[in-house]
Structures are given as structure tokens and as C-alpha cells.
Amino acid sequence: EGDIKHDSAITINGIGFGKKTKATPLVWEDFSDGKLDSSLSPHTNSLIANNRDNLRTGFSRFNARNDFKKAGNGFFSYDKLVAPEWFVQYWVKLAASWHWGTSTYKGPDNGLANIKFFRMFPKGSRNYTNFFWNFHGWGVGNNVLRAFENNTSENKYVFNMQNVFTLDTWHCVQVEYGENSGIDKHDGHIKLWIDGILRDDSTEINTNNGKDGVAINKRPYIIGFYDSWPPSDSSEVTQYAYYSDVYVDNTWARVEIGDAPTWSDCTHREMQIPASWSEASIKVNINQGLFAEGDPAYLFVVDSSGNVSRGSPMVIGGDGSSFTASPVNINEVPELQNKEEIELQKDKDDEGVEKIGEGEEGELELLEIPYQIPDLVWLLQGVDLTKHTKGPFTVKIRVDGVDEQGHASLFPRILYYIGTGSSHGYFDMIHEGDNVWSFEIPDPGWYRYRSNSIHYQARLFDEDGGVIAKSRWDIELIDSFIRQN
Structure with a gap:
């Protein structure tokens, strides 16, 4: 009994969901009370949590806002613990007046030209390898750098920031991060989605190199935007960035609702908030987000290894207090293009004959049985x-x-x-x-x-x-x- 709508509870039944030791995430902050979650640390007093304009959804009461004209460190950190795996999400909107910097350091337009928008950092000394994505405004083409401090041999330019973070629009940033298995092991894991589109992906990075001496787990140090150089040089009075729906957890296991039946085709996904989690059943509180009543949607379960279920169809506002999701351990089946038929293929030598059986003394014996x-x-x-x-x-x-x-x-x-x-x-x-x-x-x-x-x-x-x-x-x-x- 019940509808699939904002704040309603639904139960997802199935198999292969895996384990999630703590069902609820470490942080779910939608700023609904105008206050910042005590687990998130802001880095400037200009970052407020009770802003009332530019709300992301019709369910939003407040959002967070920083003026990068006043302070460049308008981001959050999660400092409660370090861990080998993390999933982080935040939504960000840059005001229409936002001015991307275009100069190198101390140039005539260097404010907002060197922006880190996600960073994994160890506690204590910064001499250990740390990881971030960084916007270089003086570059052309691909001007976002995947970067490692103290391990620059793995740095790589990956996409164009201005083309992806268009102004006056809400964008969803999602990150899966996994440490490598030991010093100088090239098996670390990163995935970066922006608006559901995978923008960077590697399972071969070295997150702890030989200079570190020991392998160090990290925590999400930059969640949001950090202007590494002076505040904006723009003549605009303000340079606002808005934040909403911050999600932090030390596991990749999660539930999301998307706008397409296959995960890779989604360009809009909304994070769901688990209340309980077992191998065969998950209870979530619906976060409707930008989905409207009557919209078709698809529910995805991601296990702790990052395996994604097929999309289970639903309709926002429709009945769905309990339904069955596809097993997580079966990869999603891509949608058929142009509805082309895929004919069943059989080995011509078999001619419809199945061979199986057991002979004397337990030895296998080939029997010919008509295949039906x-x-x-x-x-x-x-x-x-x-x-x-x-x-x-x-x-x-x-x-x-x-x-x-x-x-x-x-x-x-x-x-x-x-x-x-x-x-x-x-x-x-x-x-x-x-x-x-x-x-x-x-x-x-x-x-x-x-x-x-x-x-x-x-x-x-x-x-x-x-x-x-x-x-x-x-x-x-x-x-x-x-x-x-």
C-alpha cells in the first residue's frame, strides 16, 4: 500500500544485493533545516546553509551557497574517519554571472582559474600521495586535470570544464574512489560521473606510491569547489555557487533512480536513502528530486563492488510500496537498437542433440538425447x-x-x-x-x-x-x- 513519491518508504525485494554494514549513509545533507550536517566541515564563513533562492527541486527548503568573490575555499570536508573506499555526491549550480578565470598564477584573470572540485586527502601530513580533479582555466580543450600530488607521473587531462559545468544549471557530481592494494600497486579505482555521464574512469591508478613509505587511507577533503588562487577577478559584484543533496559513504553500495532502463544511458539520477539493507531486501525513503509525478523511472541497486542491477521500472506517483528488483550480480542488458531480432544460434554439428549422462563406475558417458x-x-x-x-x-x-x-x-x-x-x-x-x-x-x-x-x-x-x-x-x-x- 502506498505511492512512489517524495519521503515515502518502499521495500525492494530481490537477491544478490550484498552487504551494507550501516544501511544509512554517513552523510545525507539536503539542507532541509537550513543547517549544516555536523559531520561536514565548511572551510569559510561565507559558505552558508540557509540560502532560499535557486532551490534545486520543489521539495527543497534551503541550499548552501558560497560567494567566490569573497572566499575561494567554499567547500566541505568529511573528517570523521579515513577508509579505503568512498562514494561521494553533490549537486552544484554556478550563477549565470559566474566568470571562469583564464590566466596562469598572478596573471590578469587568475581568479577562478585553478579550481579543485573533488579531492581525497589523508589526515595529517600532506607529503603523502593525494588525489584530485582540477580545472585549469588557462588551458584549451581538455582543461580538467586528473592529478596526484607527489605522484605526478599519473596526471592526465580528461575533459573540458566549461562545456560540462554550464552556468545557471544544476549539475550532479558523483565519485567512486578506491585505494590501491599496496605501495606502488596500480589497481586503485576512480569513477567520475557528471549528470550521469561517466567522465573519468580507471582501475589502474597508484593512490599510494613508494615515497609514502606506507599505504595511507584517505577521506573526502574537498566536496564542492575550491579556488586555489585569489578570489575572482571578475567585475561582477558576486560569484555564487550553490550546493544541494550532499551524500557521503564509505561503501559503493547504494540505490539510485534514473531516467533510462540501463545505467549507462541515464543522464539524470537521484540518490535514494536506505533505511535497512540485507542480501534480499532493501528499504529506502524516496528522494523524488527533479522527477515529476507521472514520470517513468528505473530503480538501480549498486552493490559494494560497484556492480549495478538492471533498471526496475516504476512510475513516480504510482503504486509501489513493495516490488522486485533485478539481481545485482547480473549485469544490465543493453537496450536493443532498432528492435533488431537476435536469432538463437546453435552449433550446426549438434543438430539439436544434447549429450549428457553417467556410465558405469561413476564415469561420464555421452548419451544422445533429443534437445527440446x-x-x-x-x-x-x-x-x-x-x-x-x-x-x-x-x-x-x-x-x-x-x-x-x-x-x-x-x-x-x-x-x-x-x-x-x-x-x-x-x-x-x-x-x-x-x-x-x-x-x-x-x-x-x-x-x-x-x-x-x-x-x-x-x-x-x-x-x-x-x-x-x-x-x-x-x-x-x-x-x-x-x-x-
Whole structure:
């Protein structure tokens, strides 16, 4: 019972979610009370937490703001502990009057020309290797430097800051960070997403080099923007940066809602706040963010190793107090392009023969058994939505030619599209027993699609991700299952 809306609680059921020792993150700061989380340390008095303009969402009451005309150190730190792994998020908006600096140090326009927007730093001495991303305003093209202090051999320019951080727009910065396994081991981990797009990625960095002497864990020291040189040289009266929805945790395990069925296609993701976490069940409090009621969305679970589940479809504002998510340990299946058919391929030498068996004295013996490809049969539904044309459209399929025990290693998944729109899937179907599986196609706002048809197909996957069988494409006229007023 309940709706998928801001601050409501939903339960996610499934398998393979992994462990998260402390369900809630170390920091979730949306500035709803106009005060800064006690776990976050600001670095200037000009950074305030009770600003009321330029709010990110309709649910926001306050945001944080710093004037980089007055102070360049307008960022937060998390100083409570160091750890080998971190996930950090913050949203930032640069005012329309923001002026990127263009000069080198002590040049005529060097204010806001050397900005660090994320940094991992050890406690104590800065002589140890530390890591950051840094904007160099005097550069052209790729002017963001992935940098290591005391380990400059790994520095690399990765993208253009001005093209990505457009002004007067909220942008989401997300970072996965993992220390290397020991001194001079090139197996450290970084991922940087901005607005859901992966901008930097490596699993071969050296986060602790030989100069350190010992491997040192770090903590997120710069969360936000830090102007390493003098305040802005711009003639503008103010140079505001706004912050919202800061999330800090010492594990990569998390839950997010995105705007596309596959993780890599999302350009808008909203962090969800776990209240409890187990291998098979997660309870989260919904952070609706910029999603509007009626928007289709997809829920993703990320485990502590960074593995991402397939997107589980939902509709913001729709019913969903409890539903099933895809296993995290199965990689997401990319959306099929142009709805092209992928034909089941078999070794021509086999000619439909499966060879398996056991001979005398426990030795394996090859037996020739006719190979039967399972059949997927759509069941008639007689579905009739409410007079308000709201709710999911449930489809069911029967898998013939496989006994009940075989379902432990076979997984029907569904692909669908509406009208001539893009396809969505593949999504796991729910096993109801007696070889029957079902799936609820989420409500996209059916009324808008009247006179169109919904097309759907199921495919049967094995444990290795191979396609064993596929159903025919089924087509339903949307007007046929919506009750007329």
C-alpha cells in the first residue's frame, strides 16, 4: 500500500544485493533545516546553509551557497574517519554571472582559474600521495586535470570544464574512489560521473606510491569547489555557487533512480536513502528530486563492488510500496537498437542433440538425447484498467518444455515499446508458479498513447546470459484495455 513519491518508504525485494554494514549513509545533507550536517566541515564563513533562492527541486527548503568573490575555499570536508573506499555526491549550480578565470598564477584573470572540485586527502601530513580533479582555466580543450600530488607521473587531462559545468544549471557530481592494494600497486579505482555521464574512469591508478613509505587511507577533503588562487577577478559584484543533496559513504553500495532502463544511458539520477539493507531486501525513503509525478523511472541497486542491477521500472506517483528488483550480480542488458531480432544460434554439428549422462563406475558417458527448445506462450489477460486510465498493464507468459526445477537456471525477461517509441528492457519477469511468469509494464500515462499499440516480447536466458528461446512479438491496442469513461 502506498505511492512512489517524495519521503515515502518502499521495500525492494530481490537477491544478490550484498552487504551494507550501516544501511544509512554517513552523510545525507539536503539542507532541509537550513543547517549544516555536523559531520561536514565548511572551510569559510561565507559558505552558508540557509540560502532560499535557486532551490534545486520543489521539495527543497534551503541550499548552501558560497560567494567566490569573497572566499575561494567554499567547500566541505568529511573528517570523521579515513577508509579505503568512498562514494561521494553533490549537486552544484554556478550563477549565470559566474566568470571562469583564464590566466596562469598572478596573471590578469587568475581568479577562478585553478579550481579543485573533488579531492581525497589523508589526515595529517600532506607529503603523502593525494588525489584530485582540477580545472585549469588557462588551458584549451581538455582543461580538467586528473592529478596526484607527489605522484605526478599519473596526471592526465580528461575533459573540458566549461562545456560540462554550464552556468545557471544544476549539475550532479558523483565519485567512486578506491585505494590501491599496496605501495606502488596500480589497481586503485576512480569513477567520475557528471549528470550521469561517466567522465573519468580507471582501475589502474597508484593512490599510494613508494615515497609514502606506507599505504595511507584517505577521506573526502574537498566536496564542492575550491579556488586555489585569489578570489575572482571578475567585475561582477558576486560569484555564487550553490550546493544541494550532499551524500557521503564509505561503501559503493547504494540505490539510485534514473531516467533510462540501463545505467549507462541515464543522464539524470537521484540518490535514494536506505533505511535497512540485507542480501534480499532493501528499504529506502524516496528522494523524488527533479522527477515529476507521472514520470517513468528505473530503480538501480549498486552493490559494494560497484556492480549495478538492471533498471526496475516504476512510475513516480504510482503504486509501489513493495516490488522486485533485478539481481545485482547480473549485469544490465543493453537496450536493443532498432528492435533488431537476435536469432538463437546453435552449433550446426549438434543438430539439436544434447549429450549428457553417467556410465558405469561413476564415469561420464555421452548419451544422445533429443534437445527440446522451450516454448514461450503468451496468456490471455482480459486486463481492464480503471476509468481513470491509470495503473500498470500486466502480461503473463507460460514456459513450456521445462520442468519446475529448471526454473532455477532459466530467466524469462521482457522487452517492450509503445507506438514507434524506443524499446525498454530486458526486465526480469516474476515467477508465479506452474511455469507461469508475469511482468507489470509501468503506466506511462496511457491516455497520451490512445490509438497506439504496445508491443512486447519475452526471451528465456540461461545463467550465462545466453538466449535459449524467445516468444513471438505480441501487440495490444491500448484503447482495447482502457475502460471508456
